[in-house]
Amino acid sequence: MQRMRMRQAVVAALRDAMRDDQKVVVIGEDVAAAGGVFKTTEGLVQEFGVERVRDTPISEMGFLGAGVGAAMAGLRPVVEVMFVEFMGVAMDQLLTEAAKMRFLAAGRLSVPLVVRASIGAGLGFGAQHSQTLETWIMGTPGVKLAVASGSASAYGLLRAAIRDPDPVVILEPRRLYAQWEEFEPSDYDSMTLGSSRKLRDGSDVTIVALGGTVPSVMEGTDTKDWSADVIDLSSVVPWDKEAVLESVRRTRRLVTVEENPLTGGWGTEVVAHVCREAFGDLENPPFRITAPDTPIPFAQNLEAQWVPGVTYIKNQLDEFMATGRVPQPWWNREQTA
Amino acid sequence: MTLASVDTYLSRRHRLATNRTSWLERILEIRAVEETIAKLFTDGLVRGSTHTCQGQEAIAVGVALALDPSDSVVGTYRGHGIALALGLTPTAVLGEVLGRKSGSIMGLGGSMHLSEPSIGLLPTMAIVGAGIPIAAGLAFAAQVEKTNRVAVAIFGDGASNIGAFHEGINLAAIWDLPVIFVCENNLYGEYSPLHTTTPITDIANRAASYNIPGHVVDGQDVEAVKSALDTAIARARGGAGPTLLEMKTYRFSGHSRSDPAQYRPDGELDSWLARDPLKILIDRLLQNGELDTPGLEELEKTTARRVESDLEQVLKDPPPDTADLFRYVYTSDI
Numbered sequence: 001m002q003r004m005r006m007r008q009a010v011v012a013a014l015r016d017a018m019r020d021d022q023k024v025v026v027i028g029e030d031v032a033a034a035g036g037v038f039k040t041t042e043g044l045v046q047e048f049g050v051e052r053v054r055d056t057p058i059s060e061m062g063f064l065g066a067g068v069g070a071a072m073a074g075l076r077p078v079v080e081v082m083f084v085e086f087m088g089v090a091m092d093q094l095l096t097e098a099a100k101m102r103f104l105a106a107g108r109l110s111v112p113l114v115v116r117a118s119i120g121a122g123l124g125f126g127a128q129h130s131q132t133l134e135t136w137i138m139g140t141p142g143v144k145l146a147v148a149s150g151s152a153s154a155y156g157l158l159r160a161a162i163r164d165p166d167p168v169v170i171l172e173p174r175r176l177y178a179q180w181e182e183f184e185p186s187d188y189d190s191m192t193l194g195s196s197r198k199l200r201d202g203s204d205v206t207i208v209a210l211g212g213t214v215p216s217v218m219e220g221t222d223t224k225d226w227s228a229d230v231i232d233l234s235s236v237v238p239w240d241k242e243a244v245l246e247s248v249r250r251t252r253r254l255v256t257v258e259e260n261p262l263t264g265g266w267g268t269e270v271v272a273h274v275c276r277e278a279f280g281d282l283e284n285p286p287f288r289i290t291a292p293d294t295p296i297p298f299a300q301n302l303e304a305q306w307v308p309g310v311t312y313i314k315n316q317l318d319e320f321m322a323t324g325r326v327p328q329p330w331w332n333r334e335q336t337a
Numbered sequence: 338m339t340l341a342s343v344d345t346y347l348s349r350r351h352r353l354a355t356n357r358t359s360w361l362e363r364i365l366e367i368r369a370v371e372e373t374i375a376k377l378f379t380d381g382l383v384r385g386s387t388h389t390c391q392g393q394e395a396i397a398v399g400v401a402l403a404l405d406p407s408d409s410v411v412g413t414y415r416g417h418g419i420a421l422a423l424g425l426t427p428t429a430v431l432g433e434v435l436g437r438k439s440g441s442i443m444g445l446g447g448s449m450h451l452s453e454p455s456i457g458l459l460p461t462m463a464i465v466g467a468g469i470p471i472a473a474g475l476a477f478a479a480q481v482e483k484t485n486r487v488a489v490a491i492f493g494d495g496a497s498n499i500g501a502f503h504e505g506i507n508l509a510a511i512w513d514l515p516v517i518f519v520c521e522n523n524l525y526g527e528y529s530p531l532h533t534t535t536p537i538t539d540i541a542n543r544a545a546s547y548n549i550p551g552h553v554v555d556g557q558d559v560e561a562v563k564s565a566l567d568t569a570i571a572r573a574r575g576g577a578g579p580t581l582l583e584m585k586t587y588r589f590s591g592h593s594r595s596d597p598a599q600y601r602p603d604g605e606l607d608s609w610l611a612r613d614p615l616k617i618l619i620d621r622l623l624q625n626g627e628l629d630t631p632g633l634e635e636l637e638k639t640t641a642r643r644v645e646s647d648l649e650q651v652l653k654d655p656p657p658d659t660a661d662l663f664r665y666v667y668t669s670d671i
Binding site for chain 1: 377400409411441442443452454455459460462464467469470471474475477479480482500501504505507508511512660664665666667668671
């Protein structure tokens with residue numbers, strides 16, 4: 001077993017992949033000499049050299065596009081986008097080029113590209129450096145999407161993404177980079193995209209969490225009042241429909257916990273699919289715990305309220321389990337109070 | 338219906354380099370295919386849009402002549418010419434435009450999306466400028482793997498105003514990537530004349546800000562195009578980095594099938610028709626005795642007939658199957 005911070009797990013995944021396969025290269029802003037702004041590429045340039053670990057100008061469209069081309073030519077580039085918002089200026093390359101190249105070559109080429117980006121609120125980075133933005137990516141066929149929730153999953157998902165022959169986006173919750181977790185890397189070598197992780201067995205309610213909400217959900221469901229089956233969804237495209245349905249059919253209740261605005265989050269897909277496939281098995285209406293439809297505020301009190309935290313998650317679940325009714329989100333209560 | 342094999346494409350590529358008459362034959366073929374496609378649209382036989390390249394064929398042929406089949410080209414939605422020049426068959430182009438299974442990608446793409454990686458034809462891009470960073474990336478792979486390959490991005494004058502142009506060329510320059518940026522300056526970005534969108538007349542001047550060579554080239558002359566590419570490719574293979582080549586050219590048609598190009602000043606088209614790449618090459622071959630008038634007439638006739646008969650067959654070809662829709666989204670089902 002090794003004890004690592006999540007950022008060290010990212011370095012380990014990149015290092016192991018680069019040792020295994022000469023075609024793996026890492027490019028991005030300050031990934032080489034500086035070892036990454038979040039220290040997620042530390043030591044790579046020293047081991048693998050400037051041919052395979054390259055600093056880029058601040059031009060996401062240019063270097064993400066270069067990643068697309070390099071992948072089409074057979075390399076396995078891992079492109080770091082420092083904050084997921086910076087993907088906005090490179091979106092054409094990801095969603096309109098990378099996602100469609102295999103289709104537009106009728107399968108005669110593939111794009112084994114990995115794009116990593118840091119996500120999430122809670123550290124006071126403000127409205128343009130705090131979002132999760134799964135919704136930007138999940139609606140375009142041709143790209144896979146997974147979100148790390150700690151050191152083990154960051155390692156396993158990144159290894160899986162680099163092995164994958166198609167474009168994969170890996171999102172890493174920034175506030176988890178410094179968190180420690182003990183795990184055995186070789187146990188996670190064979191982790192696959194599209195598989196969820198069962199983190200707690202329970203029988204009363206299925207809670208589906210992703211990325212930064214996973215640790216909060218684990219803490220918020222640590223109760224004797226009711227028992228939760230907790231699933232770390234891990235991958236959003238594709239997502240583990242079987243595991244969620246199996247769980248919901250047993251617990252007869254479904255709640256998703258998402259760090260994104262209410263409208264259009266990944267939980268809408270999960271809830272819609274469960275309603276379609278297992279409506280008759282549901283004891284109570286499924287619901288989604290999310291953030292409100294606002295930009296992310298800076299002031300610490302407001303930011304803490306914006307992100308679904310442990311207390312809020314627990315209160316929502318307690319009310320749901322006690323009444324069987326969907327609780328109002330905090331912003332509706334405050335506005336109507 | 339017969340699907341052409343990689344061998345067919347490669348042999349067409351080799352055939353192009355036979356002699357200057359085979360260059361002419363390919364330009365005639367491109368012209369015939371483009372005119373056929375324009376007519377198909379006018380007749381309402383196909384859907385969507387198309388962007389033909391009559392007048393710009395010398396660039397396609399010159400680029401193809403200078404490259405090896407293992408080099409890569411990222412072209413644009415005005416891509417039928419470069420596809421044919423690199424070796425794709427008229428059947429694969431017409432089939433794609435008509436949405437038939439005999440098309441380059443089985444009708445999944447349409448007129449703007451042709452692809453045949455075996456001859457270096459990467460998917461043509463329907464987003465202005467998008468191919469520029471991608472070509473830099475192809476060259477990055479060649480540099481890392483030391484394959485001695487080069488990549489070419491072809492784009493229009495309009496693309497020189499989009500961010501991808503700056504970011505892609507800048508990256509290629511700082512990394513000395515083996516890539517050649519080929520700007521087809523046909524004087525119009527969609528319907529807008531160059532001077533209304535761009536503060537300079539020579540796009541090649543933009544190379545100065547990336548500290549790379551930039552050259553203006555006569556895009557109507559196959560030999561001028563080939564020679565400029567030869568120099569840039571030698572430089573790239575030698576590790577000295579990218580070059581920006583601006584091909585001065587003109588599209589004899591409008592931007593797309595819905596554009597009659599009424600915005601052109603009187604006489605402009607005529608002056609460029611006098612510099613038709615076909616005419617320039619024909620005059621040279623006749624003067625030089627490489628071709629005589631009966632030989633030329635025969636070549637024109639057989640090329641036209643060949644394209645005509647390819648079209649007849651394509652019109653009988655089936656559309657893609659429902660299963661083809663799902664086959665190429667991911668490498669395996671998700």
